[in-house]
Amino acid sequence: MTALINYLSQMLAIAEAEVRKLRHDPVDLFTRIIQPALWLLIFGQVFARLHGIPTGGVSYRDFLAPGILAQSVLFIAIFYGISTIWERDLGILAMYLVSPAPRSALVLGKSLAAGARGLAQALMVYVLALLLGIHLVLGLLSLAGVVAMIILSAAIFSCFSMIIACLVKTRERFMGISQVLTMPLFFASSAIYPIALMPDWLRHVASLNPLTYQVDALRTLMLPGFRSSSGVLFDFAVQVGIFVVLILIAGRLYQTILE
Amino acid sequence: MPTAIQAEQLTKRFPHKIAVDTVTFSVEQGSVFGLLGRNGAGKSSTIKLLTTLSPISSGKARVAGYDVSAQPVEVRRHIGYVPQLPSADVDLTAYENLLISTKLYCIPRSERRDRIRDALELMGLDKSVNLLVRGYSGGMMRRLEIAQAMLHHPAVLFLDEPTVGLDPLARHAVWTRIGELRARLGTTILLTTHYMDEASALCDHVAFLHDGKLAGIGTPAELCAALRPGATLDDVFISLTRTRA
Numbered sequence: 001m002t003a004l005i006n007y008l009s010q011m012l013a014i015a016e017a018e019v020r021k022l023r024h025d026p027v028d029l030f031t032r033i034i035q036p037a038l039w040l041l042i043f044g045q046v047f048a049r050l051h052g053i054p055t056g057g058v059s060y061r062d063f064l065a066p067g068i069l070a071q072s073v074l075f076i077a078i079f080y081g082i083s084t085i086w087e088r089d090l091g092i093l094a095m096y097l098v099s100p101a102p103r104s105a106l107v108l109g110k111s112l113a114a115g116a117r118g119l120a121q122a123l124m125v126y127v128l129a130l131l132l133g134i135h136l137v138l139g140l141l142s143l144a145g146v147v148a149m150i151i152l153s154a155a156i157f158s159c160f161s162m163i164i165a166c167l168v169k170t171r172e173r174f175m176g177i178s179q180v181l182t183m184p185l186f187f188a189s190s191a192i193y194p195i196a197l198m199p200d201w202l203r204h205v206a207s208l209n210p211l212t213y214q215v216d217a218l219r220t221l222m223l224p225g226f227r228s229s230s231g232v233l234f235d236f237a238v239q240v241g242i243f244v245v246l247i248l249i250a251g252r253l254y255q256t257i258l259e
Numbered sequence: 260m261p262t263a264i265q266a267e268q269l270t271k272r273f274p275h276k277i278a279v280d281t282v283t284f285s286v287e288q289g290s291v292f293g294l295l296g297r298n299g300a301g302k303s304s305t306i307k308l309l310t311t312l313s314p315i316s317s318g319k320a321r322v323a324g325y326d327v328s329a330q331p332v333e334v335r336r337h338i339g340y341v342p343q344l345p346s347a348d349v350d351l352t353a354y355e356n357l358l359i360s361t362k363l364y365c366i367p368r369s370e371r372r373d374r375i376r377d378a379l380e381l382m383g384l385d386k387s388v389n390l391l392v393r394g395y396s397g398g399m400m401r402r403l404e405i406a407q408a409m410l411h412h413p414a415v416l417f418l419d420e421p422t423v424g425l426d427p428l429a430r431h432a433v434w435t436r437i438g439e440l441r442a443r444l445g446t447t448i449l450l451t452t453h454y455m456d457e458a459s460a461l462c463d464h465v466a467f468l469h470d471g472k473l474a475g476i477g478t479p480a481e482l483c484a485a486l487r488p489g490a491t492l493d494d495v496f497i498s499l500t501r502t503r504a
């Protein structure tokens with residue numbers, strides 16, 4: 001029991017450090033809203049005029065909003081690993097690693113911190129969407145579900161990003177690989193168009209992409225009358241499963257970035 | 260005196276290099292031990308092995324009574340480490356840096372405040388506790404890092420070049436604080452340095468590493484006397500590490 005409490009408090013300590021940093025300097029949070037705003041305002045406006053996209057009974061703009069929220073969380077989280085390299089190049093990572101905290105607790109803490117950034121992003125996308133007149137469900141259960149899915153998904157992609165950082169070890173290689181991964185992850189998901197429109201091979205790829213399940217859950221929770229294609233509980237189950245696997249891998253690899 | 264650190268045939272092999280080559284030494288509890296040698300001689304690598312940060316290729320080491328390879332978590336619980344590179348987070352305040360550390364070391368909530376206050380006081384930082392570390396001078400930063408590494412009252416403290424890049428005053432401040440730390444808590448300290456005057460003044464024993472191998476070990480006075488009458492530790496350094504392998 002004490003072991004579990006210690007584990008959780010070590011995990012939270014790492015997340016707390018990140019959140020405190022954001023509190024000292026929140027500029028980064030605000031500049032992050034520009035990209036999703038452009039997607040919703042420009043891309044969304046233009047594509048809303050195409051009426052051939054089967055969006056499951058909601059307008060294209062409404063359909064797009066959860067997709068763009070998911071995308072913006074992905075963009076934050078997928079580059080998160082660069083901070084691991086940065087902390088390695090300083091002595092901060094060595095300081096964490098020489099503490100008795102289990103490696104998986106350190107990685108979980110970092111992932112949770114990415115979740116906190118994701119939530120700040122979600123708050124801003126909600127405000128933007130409401131200003132645009134997009135219909136969103138604002139019930140407590142729906143919001144709680146969105147919060148949980150955002151944290152979980154940000155944690156998944158940041159953990160994935162930390163694994164890449166541990167494998168490639170340098171900033172240059174990390175940036176190269178992350179750039180290459182981001183767009184395929186985004187396009188092979190239902191973020192901006194439904195899976196039904198995809199060619200078969202892409203549909204298979206999309207069904208392996210965590211972003212697809214994130215988007216499906218967010219749409220179902222956020223949009224009144226949207227019908228989930230895989231079921232929200234199934235979406236959560238998939239995401240939890242992926243996260244557990246990633247944490248186990250990242251926990252094993254975390255220390256090797258020092259070598 | 261019981262030993263706080265014991266390294267036996269300690270070795271670290273990389274694909275193209277042997278960073279630490281069958282090094283054997285021991286450090287008495289409560290003493291200050293200096294690891295000296297040229298850049299790349301294996302000092303930092305030895306510290307990384309002893310602090311569990313890097314796996315040992317062969318040989319054995321015990322730190323604070325625990326086997327480094329078999330009981331890494333126990334070792335970590337009982338050591339503090341200040342790496343060569345800055346390890347305090349400059350985007351947090353000094354207090355926040357220390358607070359995060361107390362949590363990583365599972366220091367009970369009721370003791371956190373006292374521990375942080377004591378550490379800050381011992382390192383002479385109590386006035387600037389709520390400033391972002393970004394604004395700290397090099398000397399303050401180092402003292403903060405030492406404070407951070409000793410919050411949990413480690414039995415053994417590893418300091419990798421604690422005074423590199425500091426002005427003479429800041430260096431002396433670090434020396435004084437290290438002396439106080441040892442006097443008050445009985446902490447065993449292993450440090451590396453390129454300043455031979457510092458090694459002479461601070462260390463009970465020193466060991467010279469050269470190309471990963473142990474080139475000499477003893478008290479600074481013994482090593483100087485063995486070279487020739489009137490020799491300084493600088494002379495010893497030059498004589499032991501001049502050859503390029």
